[in-house]
Structure formats: C-alpha cells, structure tokens
Amino acid sequence: MKVHILGGFLGSGKTTAITSAALLLIEQGKKVAVITNDQGKYLVDTSFIDSNNIPSAEVTNGCFCCNFNSLSDQLEKLENTIKPDCIFAESVGSCTDLVATVLNPLQLLKYKLFDNITFSVFVDCRILLDYLIGNPLPFTDAIVYIFSKQIEEADLLIINKIDLLPAAGLLKIQELANQQLGGKLLIFQNTLNKDHIQKWLDTLESLPMRRREALDIDYEIYGKGEADLAWLDEEINIQSDNDSSWGQAISFIETMVNEINNRKISIGHLKFLLKGEGISHKISFTTIVDTLWKNKLPDLKLSNVQMMVNSRIAATPEVAREIVRKGINSISFPGILVTESHEQSFTPGFPNPTHRITREIPCCEECRCIKSINNSQPETCLCDCNTNEESCCRFQ
Ligand SMILES: Nc1nc2c(ncn2[C@@H]2O[C@H](COP(=O)(O)OP(=O)(O)O)[C@@H](O)[C@H]2O)c(=O)[nH]1
Numbered sequence: 001m002k003v004h005i006l007g008g009f010l011g012s013g014k015t016t017a018i019t020s021a022a023l024l025l026i027e028q029g030k031k032v033a034v035i036t037n038d039q040g041k042y043l044v045d046t047s048f049i050d051s052n053n054i055p056s057a058e059v060t061n062g063c064f065c066c067n068f069n070s071l072s073d074q075l076e077k078l079e080n081t082i083k084p085d086c087i088f089a090e091s092v093g094s095c096t097d098l099v100a101t102v103l104n105p106l107q108l109l110k111y112k113l114f115d116n117i118t119f120s121v122f123v124d125c126r127i128l129l130d131y132l133i134g135n136p137l138p139f140t141d142a143i144v145y146i147f148s149k150q151i152e153e154a155d156l157l158i159i160n161k162i163d164l165l166p167a168a169g170l171l172k173i174q175e176l177a178n179q180q181l182g183g184k185l186l187i188f189q190n191t192l193n194k195d196h197i198q199k200w201l202d203t204l205e206s207l208p209m210r211r212r213e214a215l216d217i218d219y220e221i222y223g224k225g226e227a228d229l230a231w232l233d234e235e236i237n238i239q240s241d242n243d244s245s246w247g248q249a250i251s252f253i254e255t256m257v258n259e260i261n262n263r264k265i266s267i268g269h270l271k272f273l274l275k276g277e278g279i280s281h282k283i284s285f286t287t288i289v290d291t292l293w294k295n296k297l298p299d300l301k302l303s304n305v306q307m308m309v310n311s312r313i314a315a316t317p318e319v320a321r322e323i324v325r326k327g328i329n330s331i332s333f334p335g336i337l338v339t340e341s342h343e344q345s346f347t348p349g350f351p352n353p354t355h356r357i358t359r360e361i362p363c364c365e366e367c368r369c370i371k372s373i374n375n376s377q378p379e380t381c382l383c384d385c386n387t388n389e390e391s392c393c394r395f396q
C-alpha cells in the first residue's frame with residue numbers, strides 16, 4: 001500500500017485533486033481510500049468525498065500531527081478492511097511541519113503498513129506568484145509564516161490552478177519558481193484537468209521511498225498563525241413552503257460572503273455542502289474569491305436543503321458566528337424554517353504534536369530499527385529492538 005500525504009494552504013486544491021485522482025484510479029481498477037482531516041467535527045471535505053462514493057475515514061478535531069495515533073489507527077483500519085492500493089491523506093490547510101510530525105513518525109513507527117509514503121504540497125499559483133515577487137499577502141505575518149514554511153518543507157510542490165493565471169503570469173511564475181525554489185520537484189497543474197491529475201499520479205508512482213529533512217520552525221509563530229484563523233462548523237436545514245430552499249441557501253451564502261468582504265476579513269477557506277433530494281453540491285470560497293460563483297450554480301426548486309458550513313477565516317470565533325447569524329437573519333421569513341444543529345466555533349489550539357522526529361540515527365538497516373530524537377525528549381529508540389538490543393541484526 002502507498003500513502004500519499006497532501007499538505008499546503010487552505011483552498012489550494014487538495015480535496016479536488018484527491019477526489020479526481022481517486023476516481024481516476026478507481027476507473028483504472030485500483031482500490032483507493034481517503035483520509036480527511038480538519039479542526040472541527042462536521043467536515044465538508046468528508047461529505048464531499050463520500051458523495052463521490054470514495055471509501056473514506058476522517059481524523060477530526062485537530063490536525064494529523066496532534067492526532068497522530070488517530071491517523072495511524074485509521075490507516076490500519078483501512079488496510080485491514082478495504083486493503084487499498086493507495087490512501088490519500090489530506091492534512092489541515094493551516095498545518096505545517098508535517099515532515100517531522102507526520103511523515104517521519106509514520107516512516108519510522110508504522111513502516112510495516114506501506115511500501116511508500118509520498119508528500120505533495122499544494123499551493124495556489126496566484127498567491128505563490130505574489131509571494132515570490134515579494135508582494136504582501138492578505139494575511140497576518142504569522143499566517144504568512146505558515147504559508148512560507150509549507151513551501152519550504154515541500155520536496156514535491158504542486159503549483160496549482162494554473163488555468164486561473166493569464167499566459168504572462170504563468171511564464172512569470174515558472175521563471176520565479178525555477179529561480180527561487182531550486183531543489184524541489186515542481187509541477188505546474190490545473191487540477192480540473194484529468195491529464196494533469198494523471199501526470200501528478202505518474203510522478204507519485206515514480207518517487208522512491210525517501211527520508212526528509214525536518215523544518216527549522218518557531219512554534220510560537222506557528223501557533224499564533226493557527227489561532228489567527230477561527231474555525232466554525234455547523235449544519236443548517238432550510239425548509240420552505242414554496243420550494244425556494246435552494247435559492248434561500250444561495251442567499252444565505254451570498255450574505256455571508258458579502259459580510260466577510262465588507263468587514264475586510266481574509267478567507268482561508270469557506271466551504272458549503274448543499275444537499276437535497278439526491279443532489280449534493282460543494283461551494284467553496286478561497287482567499288481570492290471567485291466573483292462569478294453564482295453563475296456556475298444550478299437553479300433548483302427544492303422544499304428542503306441540508307447545508308453544512310465549514311468556515312476558516314481571519315477573525316475571532318465570535319465574529320465568525322456573527323457572520324453566520326447575519327446569513328440566517330437574511331433568510332428568516334414567514335414560510336421559511338431555518339434549523340441549526342451542531343454549531344461550534346473556536347480558536348484552534350496551540351499545535352502540540354504527538355511526535356516530532358527531527359533527526360534519526362539508523363542502528364540497523366536490515367530490521368530498520370532507528371534511534372530518533374523526539375522533540376524535547378531524550379534520545380529514544382522507536383523500535384522494538386531497544387528493549388533488547390541483542391535482537392538487532394547488528395548484534396548478531
Ligand atoms: N480553476 C481551478 N480551480 C481549482 C483548481 N483546484 C482546485 N480548485 C478550486 O479551488 C477550490 C478549493 O479547492 P479544495 O480542493 O477544496 O481546496 P483544499 O482546501 O486545498 O482542499 C474549489 O472551489 C476547487 O474547485 C484548479 O486547478 N483550477
């Protein structure tokens with residue numbers, strides 16, 4: 001089994017790429033599963049993957065790094081039930097330091113589970129272009145720090161959404177990325193194009209198993225960046241007497257987006273999953289808002305729409321809640337019944353990874369036992385042979 005970990009900023013295209021890749025591989029007769037991950041409990045990404053009939057598991061209530069055991073349990077569970085040829089695992093978009101906290105620990109502690117583990121970092125080419133030119137990004141310094149660390153730790157960087165750049169912009173980013181991001185494998189991708197997805201999959205297939213350098217990172221700034229982006233998730237049911245629930249859902253979304261815009265709040269990722277009468281539709285707003293979003297939607301007459309909201313915006317949880325309230329008020333008319341459930345909003349906690357393996361000292365190539373430096377803990381051996389060094393091939 002192969003495990004493909006995806007990192008990269010909120011809204012950079014990870015779920016879209018995973019869904020498309022999984023469907024392509026399933027079409028080709030492969031068994032595939034997906035692990036989703038986010039700060040809250042009710043995840044739009046999981047519902048979206050499910051609605052595409054792709055087997056999935058999720059790690060909720062925090063990132064892979066802080067829930068490493070849950071991630072490895074899910075990997076094991078999938079291996080024991082579905083036995084997939086490959087698993088795609090998408091990390092939280094505000095997460096970084098994944099090499100030290102997820103890839104190295106998986107590679108050292110769970111190596112029996114898989115033949116290879118790859119790491120793709122996704123980035124929106126338009127934001128990367130500004131970043132490489134040196135233009136300011138619409139985020140606090142701490143969030144920009146996370147963005148920059150994600151790029152730094154990538155060995156395979158997917159420079160995504162190239163279809164949204166004009167030709168001159170594409171040439172410019174190719175030039176700057178090749179100049180400034182030397183040593184990384186770069187793929188310029190349009191994830192909406194199946195051929196590009198196939199090329200990314202071919203690249204993943206060709207990558208050898210490798211050890212990666214852990215980041216040098218300041219957790220105080222990283223923690224502040226996480227906290228600068230409030231999380232909110234909730235489910236809202238809209239019932240109407242005149243089959244206008246779909247239209248009301250769109251009005252609700254529009255009010256929220258306008259309110260965010262009026263308050264000049266930057267969006268990390270604002271996602272909605274709308275369901276009703278066999279229809280499931282994801283609507284996504286990222287840092288650069290697509291102003292034509294409404295034109296791409298179907299016009300449906302539905303009496304009941306179930307809507308899941310996941311919001312990660314540069315504001316406090318109170319403000320995130322106020323914005324949802326504003327949306328709800330905008331559709332509260334006689335004949336429309338709006339019911340909220342599972343609402344939660346919070347400031348994500350300080351990242352506290354289960355493991356942070358920054359350095360390894362191989363002590364046996366054959367049995368792969370490895371002594372590791374686990375963050376702020378004394379040097380420890382992470383394999384069985386530590387309990388009995390005599391059993392290590394090296395001592396025989
Ligand atoms: N035009 C275009 N849109 C994309 C591309 N990749 C992703 N998107 C859109 O970007 C938004 C965020 O994508 P998503 O996969 O949810 O991002 P994630 O937060 O990284 O998982 C969605 O509306 C996608 O349809 C791409 O290559 N081109």
Ligand SMILES: [Mg+2]
Pocket residue numbers: 014015016045090
């Ligand atoms: Mg996603």
